[in-house]
Amino acid sequence: MAFLEVRNLTKHFGGLVAVSALNLDIFDSEILGIIGPNGAGKSTFFNIVNGFYPPTKGKVIFRGRDIIGLKAHQIAQLGIGRSFQASTLFMNLTVFDNVFTGFYMSYKEAVWMSFLHAPYALREERGAKRRVMEILEFMGLAELKDQIAYNLPHGHQRILGICIALATQPKLLLLDEPLTGMHLEETSTMLNLIKKIQNSGMTIVLVEHNMEAVMRLCDRIIVLNHGKKIAEGLPKEIRDNKDVIEAYLGTEEEFEPIAS
Amino acid sequence: MEKWLRIYSMKLCTKEVTLFIVLGIIILLLPLLMKSPYQMHLIIMLCINIVLAMSFAMLFSTGLITIGAAAFWAIGAYASALLVMNLNLSFWLALPLASIITGVIAFMLGSIIVRAPGVAFVVQTMVINMIIVQALGQMEFLGGWGGILDIPRPNPIGSIKFVSKTNYYYLILFLLLLTVVVFYALYSSRIGRAWRSIRLNPRLAQTLGINLFRYRLLAFIVASMSAGLVGSFYAHYFGTIEPNTFSVFKSIYIQIYGILGGLNFYLMGPTIGALIMTLVPEFLRIGKEIEPILTGGILILLVIFLPGGILSLPERMGSLAAAFLSRIKKKVSLH
Numbered sequence: 001m002a003f004l005e006v007r008n009l010t011k012h013f014g015g016l017v018a019v020s021a022l023n024l025d026i027f028d029s030e031i032l033g034i035i036g037p038n039g040a041g042k043s044t045f046f047n048i049v050n051g052f053y054p055p056t057k058g059k060v061i062f063r064g065r066d067i068i069g070l071k072a073h074q075i076a077q078l079g080i081g082r083s084f085q086a087s088t089l090f091m092n093l094t095v096f097d098n099v100f101t102g103f104y105m106s107y108k109e110a111v112w113m114s115f116l117h118a119p120y121a122l123r124e125e126r127g128a129k130r131r132v133m134e135i136l137e138f139m140g141l142a143e144l145k146d147q148i149a150y151n152l153p154h155g156h157q158r159i160l161g162i163c164i165a166l167a168t169q170p171k172l173l174l175l176d177e178p179l180t181g182m183h184l185e186e187t188s189t190m191l192n193l194i195k196k197i198q199n200s201g202m203t204i205v206l207v208e209h210n211m212e213a214v215m216r217l218c219d220r221i222i223v224l225n226h227g228k229k230i231a232e233g234l235p236k237e238i239r240d241n242k243d244v245i246e247a248y249l250g251t252e253e254e255f256e257p258i259a260s
Numbered sequence: 261m262e263k264w265l266r267i268y269s270m271k272l273c274t275k276e277v278t279l280f281i282v283l284g285i286i287i288l289l290l291p292l293l294m295k296s297p298y299q300m301h302l303i304i305m306l307c308i309n310i311v312l313a314m315s316f317a318m319l320f321s322t323g324l325i326t327i328g329a330a331a332f333w334a335i336g337a338y339a340s341a342l343l344v345m346n347l348n349l350s351f352w353l354a355l356p357l358a359s360i361i362t363g364v365i366a367f368m369l370g371s372i373i374v375r376a377p378g379v380a381f382v383v384q385t386m387v388i389n390m391i392i393v394q395a396l397g398q399m400e401f402l403g404g405w406g407g408i409l410d411i412p413r414p415n416p417i418g419s420i421k422f423v424s425k426t427n428y429y430y431l432i433l434f435l436l437l438l439t440v441v442v443f444y445a446l447y448s449s450r451i452g453r454a455w456r457s458i459r460l461n462p463r464l465a466q467t468l469g470i471n472l473f474r475y476r477l478l479a480f481i482v483a484s485m486s487a488g489l490v491g492s493f494y495a496h497y498f499g500t501i502e503p504n505t506f507s508v509f510k511s512i513y514i515q516i517y518g519i520l521g522g523l524n525f526y527l528m529g530p531t532i533g534a535l536i537m538t539l540v541p542e543f544l545r546i547g548k549e550i551e552p553i554l555t556g557g558i559l560i561l562l563v564i565f566l567p568g569g570i571l572s573l574p575e576r577m578g579s580l581a582a583a584f585l586s587r588i589k590k591k592v593s594l595h
Binding site for chain 1: 448449450453460461465467469471472
């Protein structure tokens with residue numbers, strides 16, 4: 001059984017069809033790349049899986065459970081974490097506090113125990129603080145822990161975004177264009193980090209424009225165009241696929257932009 | 261043992277602690293320093309305003325802006341007056357009960373309006389404030405626009421009778437402290453962190469598993485309960501309450517207290533803001549007619565020139581000085 005099954009998923013925005021009858025499977029511990037031209041429905045797909053948008057039709061089954069209709073915070077609690085396209089961080093907080101906030105779900109004590117500053121709750125919070133440092137060390141941001149997120153360079157902000165997602169201890173991690181706007185050196189750092197995260201036993205889905213990187217990183221690739229899946233396979237197969245080349249280089253007809 | 265004592269005393273002798281103790285003594289002995297009952301009355305009203313401003317700040321800490329704080333102050337005041345006058349309850353029972361009743365009403369209203377944050381929430385709280393004032397004015401059994409008169413003083417505890425302003429002062433000081441302690445515990449706990457994350461980035465907060473609705477509702481209830489608590493005090497301190505005291509105007513004033521002090525300082529901001537806005541107009545002897553114009557002007561100037569409030573001044577001065585220095589350095593290096 002697949003880790004995440006998507007069946008007949010469709011999303012309309014008024015008259016626009018952002019995702020249409022999408023079927024796909026994501027398997028345990030793989031890195032799946034989702035590529036496609038602008039407006040192909042990649043981000044919409046993420047926003048549906050993550051609970052921000054309700055789909056028009058279709059099912060998303062995560063580890064045997066239909067998650068359609070659940071709120072974003074409930075889906076996060078089930079173990080789907082995500083990073084965002086733009087640098088979506090708590091900009092005024094330090095790097096440490098950003099990740100510390102991400103540990104919200106990991107506490108077992110009731111919330112009001114924390115309000116009463118009960119010893120057990122405080123111990124739990126100290127444990128979380130230790131684990132924040134573990135994540136920062138794992139991702140190479142430990143030295144920047146006291147910096148305000150706003151002051152970080154772009155590459156570090158993107159890494160921090162993933163650190164926050166990791167703090168929720170997800171089973172499935174959705175990365176929305178993790179490499180956008182990065183220069184070569186940052187890109188290779190990020191690629192190594194994503195590989196490292198996979199090796200620690202996580203399943204990763206990523207949406208990305210940087211073809212070179214996707215080909216190198218992903219175990220499997222799915223290509224979307226106009227909200228439909230046009231190809232699926234190993235990186236090698238995708239590279240030679242006629243439909244994919246056509247979608248990227250264009251044919252006579254121009255594709256209309258679709259809200260993503 | 262001696263070593264521990266030394267470490268302990270070293271920790272205690274910091275500047276902040278000294279300042280804190282001195283301030284604490286001044287606050288406790290304030291009734292001795294005041295010359296007239298009128299000044300005492302000002303200080304008591306100041307304490308009420310501080311609590312109201314803190315309730316505004318609590319909602320702001322979750323990214324909600326309310327122009328309806330006075331409505332819950334009114335609910336507390338009316339609930340308490342009715343409980344004591346109609347059911348013959350003791351003030352000491354009515355005080356917590358009024359707060360709880362306010363909390364229940366906040367829960368019912370909040371479950372509807374907290375779902376729509378942003379401008380919708382601002383307008384809804386304002387409309388609720390207007391409706392409540394209208395309703396209080398129209399209902400005959402609540403005294404109509406004339407309000408409720410002759411609300412009994414708090415029942416004496418032992419030999420302490422609530423006649424002089426001094427005793428009222430210590431009572432409101434206790435309520436203020438209670439609010440500060442509870443609010444501080446909330447802000448420094450996981451709840452406060454969740455609130456902060458909702459304010460800074462609601463979308464990201466959601467993906468961390470934080471239930472936006474529930475946390476905003478909690479803030480709404482707690483803030484309203486504290487407003488209801490001082491509402492009850494106000495009713496029995498002032499002796500009369502009338503609907504127009506609790507108008508939207510008051511809510512806007514409460515908002516200005518919060519903004520003036522600094523919205524990023526959830527406890528100190530409201531204190532400083534309320535302190536200035538309550539005392540300065542009195543000392544300058546500004547007429548009640550001009551006061552709204554003046555405060556409106558202050559609000560506009562604040563939003564344009566000092567959006568972080570008075571408490572953000574040191575930091576701002578620091579960054580301005582740094583910018584100035586770096587400019588000088590550049591000039592020097594150019595020559």
